[in-house]
Amino acid sequence: MQAVTSTLRTVPLTTDGGAAWTVRAVDGPVPDRHSALLAAPVAATVPGEVHTDLLAAGVIPDPFDGDNEAQLAWIGKTGWSYRTVFDWEADEHAVQELVADGLDTAARITLNGTELGRTCNQHRSYRFPVTGLLVAERNELVIEFASPVVTANRLRDESGMWPHTNLHPYNAIRKMASNFGWDWGIDVATAGIWRPLRIESWSGVRIDSVRPLAGLDRDHGVLDTKIALAWADGASDDATVTVEVGGTITEMTVPAGTAEVGVTSTIDAVDRWWPRGYGEQPLYDVQVSLAAGAASDAWNGRVGFRTVTMNVAPDEHGGPFVLSVNGKPVYVRGANWIPDDAFVTRLNRSTYEKSITDAVDANMNLLRVWGGGIYESDDFYDVCDELGVLVWQDFLFACAAYSEDEPLWSEVEAEARQAVTRLSRHASLALWNGNNENIWGYVEWGWRAPLAGRPWGEKYYFDLLPGIVAELDPRTPYSPGSPFSYDRYIHPNDERNGTMHIWDVWNQVDYSTYRMYKPRFVSEFGFQGPPAWSTLTSVVHDEPLDPYGEQMLVHQKAFEGNLKLERGLGDHLPKWDGIDDWHWTTQLNQARAVAYGIEHFRSLFPLNTGAIVWQLNDNWPVVSWAAVDGHGIRKPLWFALRHAYADRLLTVQPREDGPVVAAHNDTDVAWSTEVTVTRRSTLDDTIHAGETFALEVPARSNTLNALPASIATPADPTAEYVEVRTADGATAYWYFVEDTALRLLAAPYTTEVTATPEGYDVTVRATALTKDLALFPDRLDAAARVDSSLITLTPGTTHTFHVTGTTSTPHSVTSPLLRSANDLIAR
Missing domain, CATH: 3.20.20.80 (Glycosidases)
Incomplete structure (x- = not known):
């Protein structure tokens, strides 16, 4: 089908769309050192937030650093005004609207001195009619945000207190709750135009929203597409709505003024979408086209067919x-x-x-x-x-x-x-x-x-x-x-x-x-x-x-x-x-x-x-x-x-009759392998007992196998442990006592460092049990990353840590760069 080009005219009011914005404080506890913010604005980015604008302007330090959180709390208690001036070129369209995809949060919007509306919900978008309010050339748009902290407190006082956790009454206002701080989160109550802003100019009819719900009917894909339409006053032309998906084109005629239309499309032999580990993730392009007289509009998206x-x-x-x-x-x-x-x-x-x-x-x-x-x-x-x-x-x-x-x-x-x-x-x-x-x-x-x-x-x-x-x-x-x-x-x-x-x-x-x-x-x-x-x-x-x-x-x-x-x-x-x-x-x-x-x-x-x-x-x-x-x-x-x-987990777990080897196979293929269990010394390479058994775990299943008695009964619980290893490389360990009672050597291994084009490798060879070995290359270079951690080695085995993202290769690795449970216990 031939793509439909929308006649809707969009004028972005974002920074990357060419709009120049400023922000200044309008009220609140602005510190004396920042009093200039009450008179002279600073450059702002839209979409953005006042904190990031002030940070970019060099007005404030990084809120994340040190104790700056408390020093910058005044920002969330202050009102802020965003302003832009833009040119408008008149067109033939009958309707003009200001579309705000996200305003954070309590805002008053004015265009050329006329109030368009007020908002108090970060989690939704808004449309404001501006037909007749735009003028040729210079237009002034101002969005004033009330202090989020003051607003939340005011709404709490007006409606009464509903119980909540943390400091601020975030439940009184429709704003991101954790923005007011959480038990892992910084308290930086933000304000700003946080999602795109634009003017849309159109005539006749436009697509307001599209809900393409993809499902299955046996091997067929079924796409139930709900299309909401917005009509200009006086629009009289019937519309044609077309939905294309997976090579299937479905067309429908819609009488003028219809608010919503449903279009059902059937796609033969559709490929199903699966979560990872269960299959592939095929996605199908969906195009919705609208034409009514001289007006046209289009929407594009993707769906996956699944239930x-x-x-x-x-x-x-x-x-x-x-x-x-x-x-x-x-x-x-x-x-x-x-x-x-x-x-x-x-x-x-x-x-x-x-x-x-x-x-x-x-x-x-x-x-x-x-x-x-x-x-x-x-x-x-x-x-x-x-x-x-x-x-x-x-x-x-x-x-x-x-x-x-x-x-x-x-x-x-x-x-x-x-x-x-x-x-x-x-x-x-x-x-x-x-x-x-x-x-x-x-x-x-x-x-x-x-x-x-x-x-x-x-x-x-x-x-x-x-x-x-x-x-x-x-x-x-x-x-x-x-x-x-x-x-x-x-x-x-x-x-x-x-x-x-x-x-x-x-x-x-x-x-x-x-x-x-x-x-x-x-x-x-x-x-x-x-x-x-x-x-x-x-x-x-x-x-x-x-x-x-x-x-x-x-x-x-x-x-x-x-x-x-x-x-x-x-x-x-x-x-x-x-x-x-x-x-x-x-x-x-x-x-x-x-x-x-x-x-x-x-x-x-x-x-x-x-x-x-x-x-x-x-x-x-x-x-x-x-x-x-x-x-x-x-x-x-x-x-x-x-x-x-x-996908396949091997673990030893206690049960009433003693430890068991639990094997959870979360794949579509049966897990069939041999398991070797050994009871070993923590201090050298002595193996006190060993047995093998066959492991058979059907697809998407779990099995429990008792740990053999010869393995489960130690002579010295403080100096012995159990290793469980499958022929295909899965491992698990069982300890008879907690680490604080376990006898471990401090550093029973040797290391070798080798430079690589991406960074360096560290190879560790164990001479006795080395428990939870971990390398921390970021201590030398914050950009360095390591591919593995928490490695347990038995005597004679090796492991190589691959470090990337750095050009700094150490001559040797010791604590605190290389750590294990051993050095905590042996200490």
């Missing part, structure tokens, strides 16, 4: 939570996703691709977009479509009660309708989720007394949002919340039903508690650890560097976080001696704690159907639960996740 279902029907164990794609149950190996930068306008296709690749390389198949963040840009979902990463999308409610009164109700409805309309086309979208922890909070967090019977958000999760999803995206399952037991009479965080969050580990109890749970599905759990050394020291400048230093605690947002890091060592690892040991010990403990939980959960399959770790990423340099830090460096936790989330 997604959610099974929560009660069974003999309680109630499962199973996501199935194309009828095949998916074992979820996932991570929670937060906004990838505290200043979200710095994100783009490249940054999303890098971070989502972190998930793919760690063998993940799902990312949960958490409810305290944003509906991400299409770049995020496009990359997930292409890489086969399922998306669990929260609606934007988190850890708080919410008013159900106006104007909040209408704002929630408007943003939800826009979000579902925009995102529903994505093949990766697997679940809409009503909220994060709010149902749990109402039941258990003491909200009912201060609420005194007032509505708390329940109707959003059980009425409004499921109704919108059923209307606009019926192909995608909906869940009222996370955690949730899918029965209003069961505690929402019950391990036997639905989804569960496990936060007593980290907050109160030792990570060995994970094995006390038998959860059907874990949608949040995690453990803290510091970022990479180079990341940490780039923003923390305490002298001397100390876990409880002033700037260190600025970059530790969790309540009593560093105390919990210390308590969390339990009997697993000794308390550190100095800052270098603190950094390594807590990073190692984080990795071990999370892997401990995941390996236990996977050994329960099929009772357990997945886990979503908290969290994949950071939005600034901070001590947190993330696997990849704020500078993009993969922490030891990331390497532990790559192992624990492997």
